[in-house]
Amino acid sequence: MRIALLGGEGRMGRAIKALAQTHDYPPSGEEGGTDVLIDFSSPAGTKEAAAYCASHNIPLVTGTTGLSEDEQMAVKEAAKKVAIVQSGNMSLGVTLLKRLVAEAATALEGYDIEILETHHRHKKDSPSGTALLLGEAAARARDTALLEAARFTRHGRSEERRPEEIGFAVRRGGGVYGEHEVGFYGDGETVTLSHQALGRDGFARGALAAARWVVKHDKPGLYGMDDVLGL
Numbered sequence: 532m533r534i535a536l537l538g539g540e541g542r543m544g545r546a547i548k549a550l551a552q553t554h555d556y557p558p559s560g561e562e563g564g565t566d567v568l569i570d571f572s573s574p575a576g577t578k579e580a581a582a583y584c585a586s587h588n589i590p591l592v593t594g595t596t597g598l599s600e601d602e603q604m605a606v607k608e609a610a611k612k613v614a615i616v617q618s619g620n621m622s623l624g625v626t627l628l629k630r631l632v633a634e635a636a637t638a639l640e641g642y643d644i645e646i647l648e649t650h651h652r653h654k655k656d657s658p659s660g661t662a663l664l665l666g667e668a669a670a671r672a673r674d675t676a677l678l679e680a681a682r683f684t685r686h687g688r689s690e691e692r693r694p695e696e697i698g699f700a701v702r703r704g705g706g707v708y709g710e711h712e713v714g715f716y717g718d719g720e721t722v723t724l725s726h727q728a729l730g731r732d733g734f735a736r737g738a739l740a741a742a743r744w745v746v747k748h749d750k751p752g753l754y755g756m757d758d759v760l761g762l
Contacts, residue, residue, distance in 0.1 A: 532746055535565040535589075537580050538572030542653075543594065546731035547571070547738055565589055567742045578602045581609035590745040591615045592738055596660025610753035614745050618756045619660025621737030625711070626756040628726045629668045632713050635722060636672035642715040642722070643692060644669050649702040649710040658683065658699045661711055666697050669713070 534551060538544045547569060570580045570593040577595040582605060584591040591609070596619050598606070606617060620626075636644065646669075648662040658666075663677070670677040673695070680697045692698075708728040715722040728734070737756065744759045 532743060533564065533566045534742060535568045537568060537570040537576055538595070541571055543571040543731060543734060543738075546735040550732060550735045551739060567592060567746050569593075569738055569742055570595055571738075574598045574602045578605040581606045581615070584615070585609035585612040588613060590748075592741045592745055593617050594619070594621050594660075594734070594738060596663075597656030607753060610751060612751055614748050614751055614754065616741040616745050616754045616756070616759060618737075618741070619664040620709075620734065621741055621756055622726075622728065622733040623737060623760065624726050624733065625661055625664070626737075626760055626762065628711070628713075628724060629665055630757075630762060631724055632665050633668040633672040635713075635715055635724060636669040639715045639717065639722060641694070642717045643694075643696070643698075645698040645700065645714045645716065647700045647702070647712045647714070649704070649707050651706050651708065652704055654703060657701045657703070659701075659709070659711070661709065662699060662701075665711060665713055666699065669697055 536544055536547060539548055567590050568580060568584055570577055570591060572580070572595055574595060574597050577593050577598060580591060580593065590613050593606070593615065606615060609615060646662050646666055648659045650659055666681060667677045670680050675695055677697065680695050682696045682698045708730060710727045712723060712725040741756065741759045745754070
């Protein structure tokens with residue numbers, strides 16, 4: 532598998548390069564071409580990568596977060612021509628957590644849902660792509676749209692919490708790789724589901740697993756880590 536990597540000098544890009552080299556994945560080159568493009572760049576870079584992959588028939592794996600509506604639409608348009616795996620978090624643990632959040636949101640009807648995420652001081656988008664991923668899973672399980680249910684700030688508000696609300700809280704500081712907690716708050720109990728990243732290797736392994744999967748999957752479409760892991 533010959534890999535082209537967009538965003539290779541970023542934190543995730545460096546982790547993917549280091550792990551790929553230990554598995555002897557050769558970088559793409561003019562002689563051999565490219566089997567798959569892995570993108571951990573910027574929203575604008577993802578938009579360009581999607582268009583490039585669509586025009587050159589190259590599958591794409593992207594973990595870039597913070598895309599605008601226009602940039603996300605470019606990814607969806609490209610997915611009509613090539614297979615694309617897109618996820619705000621590519622770790623196996625977070626993929627499983629998303630499934631558990633959906634099940635809990637269904638089973639714990641009437642419980643309030645709050646999501647807390649913590650990342651290093653350099654992270655630009657807020658809330659994190661993973662927090663939004665978990666929020667979307669909870670919202671879908673309750674037959675609502677995240678944009679309708681999400682409450683991203685409560686500053687200056689003097690009203691009671693809406694029953695369908697999904698609250699988000701964000702912390703930034705230090706070198707935290709990523710911590711996510713989803714709380715289900717009932718009148719007599721609280722249920723908490725959480726994930727803590729101890730490094731970037733877990734995300735890098737997931738990205739390479741997604742690359743292996745998408746290279747073998749020749750049907751155009753927009754896929755997620757659930758598809759990669761067969762959940």
